[in-house]
Amino acid sequence: MKIRKIIDKHTHEIEFLKIAQLEKKLINNISNNDILIFDRNIAEIGLIKKLLKRFPKRSIVIKGHEKIKNIHNYSSIIEKIIKLGVQRKTIIYSFGGGTLGDLSGFLASTILRGVEHVMIPTSLLAMVDSSIGGKTGINSKFGKNLIGTFYLPKKVFICSDFLKSLPKREIACGYAEIIKYSLINSKQLHKLLIKKSKGDINKIIKLSINSKLKYVSDFREKLKSKNSRAILNFGHTIGHAIENSNFYKGNLKHGEAISLGMIVELKISSLLNYYPKRVDDLIEILKKYNLPVNYNKYVNKKTIPSLIKKITFDKKVINEDVNIALVGKNGGFIKKISIRDLKSTLNQIK
């Protein structure tokens, strides 16, 4: 009950703005007690320049990258913020992609046992995924996001004007998660994605957020629920295994690995007789949004043993069973499957 309320409140606090409206709002609201954290790659955007000029002593600029999510960085930034001076009423404003957002959220949730966090996601992935749902965190040397908190930002301001400077490859990575939502629960989103003309990006972002919000009320990921947060992991069991495998030495980005993971997991859904449609339709959509589809290169007779090893390690497998998100006639669901069956199904994939 309480959790529902928190999520409802969160839902109302997501606001879509044009950059001029955002500027007005921020200039009127940011005070000299607040802290601003910016991704260096957006420092040349007019609004950011103005904010940096206006709050030079309260601003921290970091180059967004997976590497910034570490305990040493967290420690040095938190000491810097404390040195600058913080009070209970201080608000942390963060402007950047998912890495900067995850780190800033973790900082906000731990400074003085929690100060308010206002997020301004600037990558497509951050707009549709990481800024929604209140997971914050940094990486341990043993794995991704192992240190973190559940901490909802007070406000999320979505301004798609930031996407103008986002590299094409990063846009594609955002689309991987959007395509995931369209498969697990949004026919409306699916229709927009298969249209020939380029869809309205704000509408696509809104539908994606609504899709994620259906699951994040299951705040602590209880697997039994029909709306389990784990359904959001569709494409991620195989995707993460590809991303983390030792045999893989390239520089595949998260969204690209998820693109391949979704094809493989939809094929598993199909082989287990849950998915009645053509997997090729998904491949066409992924291609349209500049995502890789060459799953055979990563999932084949040679690589399957090491992928399975990764999955058992990642998912902390109990009694040889693993919970995997699949897609059926009515969208996403969770299926318990033995490692043996998963392996033999993977071996049947063509």
Ligand SMILES: NC(=O)c1ccc[n+]([C@@H]2O[C@H](COP(=O)([O-])OP(=O)(O)OC[C@H]3O[C@@H](n4cnc5c(N)ncnc54)[C@H](O)[C@@H]3O)[C@@H](O)[C@H]2O)c1
């Ligand atoms: N908290 C969650 O629920 C959640 C969910 C999904 C992903 N994540 C996390 O999100 C992270 C990935 O996020 P990401 O893909 O945004 O990565 P990122 O933060 O590394 O950003 C990608 C790149 O785009 C640049 N960038 C961002 N906005 C830009 C803009 N407007 N113009 C030009 N360049 C810009 C960044 O500097 C970076 O080089 C991962 O660490 C992942 O674990 C968290």
Ligand SMILES: [Zn+2]
């Ligand atoms: Zn993802």
